[in-house]
Amino acid sequence: MERNNLKLLAFIFAIIFHVHALAQKQDLFPDGTPIPDWFRQVEETDVRTLGKKFPITDYGVVNDSTIIQTQKIQAVIDKASQSGGGVVIIPKGTFSSGSLFFKPNTHLHLVEGATLKGSDDISNFAIVNTRMEGQTLKYFAALVNADKVDGFTISGKGTINGNGLRYWESFWLRREVNPKCTNMDELRPRLVYISNSKDVQLSGVRLINSPFWTTHIYKCENVKLLNLYIFSPSEPVKAPSTDAVDLDVCTNVLIKNCYMSVNDDAVALKGGKGPLADKDENNGSNRNIIIEDCVYGFCHGALTLGSESIHNHNIILRRTRVDNAKRLLWLKMRPDTPQNYEYILVEDITGNASNFLFIQPWTQFFDLKGQTNIPLSYSSNVTMRNINFKCSTLFNVSNSDQYELSNFTFENLNIEATKDTIHTDYIKDFTLKNVIINGEKKY
Secondary structure (H helix, E strand, C coil): CHHHHHHHHHHHHHHHHHHHHHHHHHCECCCCCECCHHHHCCCCCCHHHCCCEEEHHHHCCCCCCCCECHHHHHHHHHHHHHCCCEEEEECCEEEEECCEEECCCEEEEECCCEEEEECCCHHHCCEEEEEECCEEEEEECCCEEEECCCCCEEEECCEEECCCHHHHHHHHHHHHHCCCCCCCCCCCCCCEEEECCEEEEEECCEEECCCCCCEEEECCEEEEEECCEEECCCCCCCCCCCCCEEEECCEEEEEECCEEECCCCCEEEECCCCCCHHHCCCCCEEEEEEEECCEECCEEEEEEECCCCCEEEEEEEEEEEEEEEEEEEEEEECCCCCCEEEEEEEEEEEEEEEEEEEEEECCCCCCCCCCCCCCCEEEEEEEEEEEEEEEEEEEEECCCCCEEEEEEEEEEEEEEEEECCCCHHHCEEEEEEEEEECCEECC
């Protein structure tokens, strides 16, 4: 009997070990390394654990959206910092401001019904050394800024409203006069900019109507964006370049349970541009990025690598509904920049987009900066699987001597497409398995 019990225990332990091993096997980054438990810890910020509360209305800030109160709100942030840290509370009401700068051990919390509203006058935003479009330069600060603020959080059920209409209208008027004007020519602030920080979390809030990029994260590690609502309009006035999330030289990022609908890319991976971009210490890779359980409205690209990007490794987009995007996966191959986009996984996706896979040379504002040779770029180990999708063009990929594509996989795809041709010879080692197109199994 004892021997039988030992056999039973051994069998049970074997089953447990097998299940655990299987779970571990299924929870891997595309390069085969295990995904840490940190990515499964998804509790929203509990401000009760973050120290003293500093409601801004306790310090002379009034509930009046017509008054710009930058200095008074900044004074509350400074007081919280000087007091050893704490949570700056935006109470119910609408409070208008220019650029605000959070300090170490300070946090931002917006209660339900609270709105922090950006000024539509650019003169209310400070000019600082910052990061913009793959460059480090002087530019306007965002509405909410945090640099070298480890542990920084933005939380609550309130709204950060960029009040972008006047900026958008000005941009399009300028384009009518000068069709070649760039984003940098028409001066606009971003909504949130967080840089050089670790253990950052944004949860619960609404981020809307940004004048420029909505959430820009630069040189940060261990960042979570949870349960956010991110929106800017595509009509009646297009909100130009209002990317939902720009990740710029970041490691370990989780974007989960977010809604994103913006008039540009939803999640864009940045990191530098130019023929010597990989030699500049201000630039770098994005590594270990997971975007999951999200819903997309209109956007230019659901997941976009570029246009200012040099290296992306271990990028996952999964369990997501996409509705009315222009592109599901967009690899911007910039011919004036050396790029390596590798170990990318797009899986368990439903919805629709104009293009399923889009890979083209990106020549907007091309500049070799005096170099004579175009650097060769690469993309490899890209998998798109378990996807039920409608699109106009399935495979919008250009064959180019400026880049090399290899080790792509299409697996378990059920696609409805108007243009359904796949040029398998454009990609070296292209695996197609159980690919159904317009109701017919093609591969």
